[in-house]
Amino acid sequence: MLDQNTVEIIKATIPAVQPRADEITACFYPLMFAQYPEVIPYFNQTHQAKGAQPKALANAVVAYAANIDSLGNLSDAVTRIVQKHCALGILPEQYAIVGSCLLQAIKQVLGDAASDEVIDAWGKAYQQLADILIEAEEAVYAASARQPGGWRGEREFRVVRKQAESAVISSFYLEPADGGAIPEFSPGQYITVLTEIAGEPVRRNYSLSDAPGTGYLRISVKKEPEGVVSSFLHDQINEGDSLSLRAPFGEFTLRENSKPLVLLTGGVGITPAMSMLNAAASSGREIHFIHAALNSQAHAFKADVDQLAQQHSNVQPFYIYNQPTDDCQPHARGLIDAQMISALLPQTSDIEFYLLGPKPFMQAALKIARSLGVPECQTHFEFFGPMEALEA
Ligand SMILES: Cc1cc2nc3c(=O)[nH]c(=O)nc-3n(C[C@H](O)[C@H](O)[C@H](O)COP(=O)(O)OP(=O)(O)OC[C@H]3O[C@@H](n4cnc5c(N)ncnc54)[C@H](O)[C@@H]3O)c2cc1C
Numbered sequence: 067m068l069d070q071n072t073v074e075i076i077k078a079t080i081p082a083v084q085p086r087a088d089e090i091t092a093c094f095y096p097l098m099f100a101q102y103p104e105v106i107p108y109f110n111q112t113h114q115a116k117g118a119q120p121k122a123l124a125n126a127v128v129a130y131a132a133n134i135d136s137l138g139n140l141s142d143a144v145t146r147i148v149q150k151h152c153a154l155g156i157l158p159e160q161y162a163i164v165g166s167c168l169l170q171a172i173k174q175v176l177g178d179a180a181s182d183e184v185i186d187a188w189g190k191a192y193q194q195l196a197d198i199l200i201e202a203e204e205a206v207y208a209a210s211a212r213q214p215g216g217w218r219g220e221r222e223f224r225v226v227r228k229q230a231e232s233a234v235i236s237s238f239y240l241e242p243a244d245g246g247a248i249p250e251f252s253p254g255q256y257i258t259v260l261t262e263i264a265g266e267p268v269r270r271n272y273s274l275s276d277a278p279g280t281g282y283l284r285i286s287v288k289k290e291p292e293g294v295v296s297s298f299l300h301d302q303i304n305e306g307d308s309l310s311l312r313a314p315f316g317e318f319t320l321r322e323n324s325k326p327l328v329l330l331t332g333g334v335g336i337t338p339a340m341s342m343l344n345a346a347a348s349s350g351r352e353i354h355f356i357h358a359a360l361n362s363q364a365h366a367f368k369a370d371v372d373q374l375a376q377q378h379s380n381v382q383p384f385y386i387y388n389q390p391t392d393d394c395q396p397h398a399r400g401l402i403d404a405q406m407i408s409a410l411l412p413q414t415s416d417i418e419f420y421l422l423g424p425k426p427f428m429q430a431a432l433k434i435a436r437s438l439g440v441p442e443c444q445t446h447f448e449f450f451g452p453m454e455a456l457e458a
C-alpha cells in the first residue's frame with residue numbers, strides 16, 4: 067500500500083507525465099535494449115518499429131497513475147497484461163530491469179521537473195504495480211502448469227499435418243513430441259511459437275483455431291508480406307518438423323452461456339472464432355458466424371463452416387467480400403455496416419458479440435455493436451498485436 071505522500075506526488079505529477087508519456091516510453095525501450103539486450107527477444111520488433119507497443123505501455127502507465135487510489139478500475143487491463151506476459155514468459159526478475167529503465171526515461175524526458183522526490187514516488191508506485199503483476203502472473207503460470215497436460219516454459223510439438231485453408235492462410239496441427247497430453251484451453255486463447263530465424267530468437271502469438279479436446283493444437287497462420295515468422299512457418303515448416311511452444315493463455319475467450327453468439331471477423335481474425343464455433347456448434351446456442359474476406363481465394367475455412375451449418379441449424383453463416391472476383395458468391399459485397407449486420411441478428415441486444423480483424427474493420431464492428439446496444443461487458447475484442455484505441 068502506498069503512503070499518502072507518494073499518492074499525492076503521483077497525482078501532482080500526472081499533468082507533467084501524461085502529455086509526455088509517449089516520449090517517455092519511446093525513450094524507455096532503446097535505453098532498456100541497450101542496457102539489457104537479453105530482454106530483446108521477448109519483444110516483437112515490428113510492434114516496436116510501428117510504435118504500437120510503446121503506445122500500449124504509455125497508456126498503461128498513465129492509466130495506472132490516474133487510478134493510483136482506485137486500482138480496482140484497472141482489473142481488465144491488468145488481466146490482459148498478465149495473460150500477455152504469461153504467454154511470452156515474462157519473469158519476476160525482469161521487473162527490476164523495466165523499473166530501472168522506466169525511471170531513467172522519466173528523468174531524461176522530464177529533466178528538472180523530475181526531482182529526487184518525484185523519482186522516488188514513481189519508483190514506489192512502479193514497485194506496487196510490479197508486485198501486483200508478478201503475483202498475478204505466478205498464479206496464472208502455476209494454474210496453467212497444474213492442469214492435466216499443462217506445462218511451464220517451452221515444450222516441443224511436432225507438426226502432424228499442414229493444411230492450406232486459403233491462398234494466404236495455412237493450418238498447422240501440432241502434437242506434443244513427448245507423446246503426453248495437451249491441456250484444456252478456452253476457445254479464443256493463443257499459444258506462443260518460439261524459434262530462431264537467421265540467428266535471431268523470435269516469438270509470436272497464434273490463436274488456437276480448433277476446439278479444445280481434439281488431441282492436437284491447431285494454429286492457422288496468414289503469410290504476411292515480408293513477415294519474418296509467418297513466412298518461415300509457411301515456407302520452412304512442414305509435416306514432421308518440430309516447433310517449440312508456450313502454453314495457451316489469453317482472456318478473449320468464449321463465454322459459455324445460452325445468449326445468442328455473434329462472431330464477426332475479418333481476414334485472419336477468423337482463427338479464434340473457428341475455435342469458438344467448433345466448441346459451441348453442438349450446444350444448440352444461436353450462432354451468427356459473420357466473416358468478411360477479400361474474396362473466395364482469401365476466404366479460409368468456408369467448407370468447414372458451411373458443413374457445420376448443414377449439420378447444426380443453430381449455426382448461421384454470412385460472408386461478405388470486399389473485392390469479389392467473377393466466380394465469387396458471397397451473401398453481400400463491400401464493407402460491413404450497421405444495417406447489414408442488424409438485419410442478420412435477433413431483435414435483442416442481450417447477445418455475446420465477438421469481433422476481430424484489421425483495425426478499420428474492428429472500429430466499424432465496434433461501432434455496430436454500440437449501435438445495437440450490446441452491453442460493454444458482452445462485447446469482446448482481441449488485437450493481433452498490442453492493444454490499441456478503437457474509439458475516440
Ligand atoms: C493474441 C494474438 C493472436 C494472434 N493470432 C494469429 C493467428 O491466429 N494467425 C495469424 O496469422 N496471426 C496471428 N497473430 C499475429 C502473429 O502473432 C504475427 O504478428 C504475424 O504472424 C506476423 O508476424 P511475422 O513475423 O510474420 O511478421 P513481422 O515480421 O512481424 O511483420 C508483420 C508485417 O509488418 C511489416 N513490417 C515489419 N516491420 C515494419 C516496419 N518497420 N514498418 C512497417 N511495416 C513493417 C512486415 O512487412 C509484415 O507485413 C496473433 C497475434 C496476437 C497478439
Ligand code: HEM
Binds near residue numbers: 108110156164196
Ligand atoms: C509494471 C510493469 C509493466 C507494465 C505496466 C507492462 C505493461 C504492458 C502492456 C500494457 C503491454 C501490452 C499488452 C497488450 O495490449 O497486448 C505489455 C506487453 C509486453 N510486456 Fe509488459 N509491462 C510491464 C512489465 C514488463 C516486464 C518486466 C517485461 C519483461 C521484459 C515486459 C515485457 C512485455 C512484452 C515482451 C510484451 C509484448 C510486447 C510485444 O507485443 O512486442 N513487461 N506490457
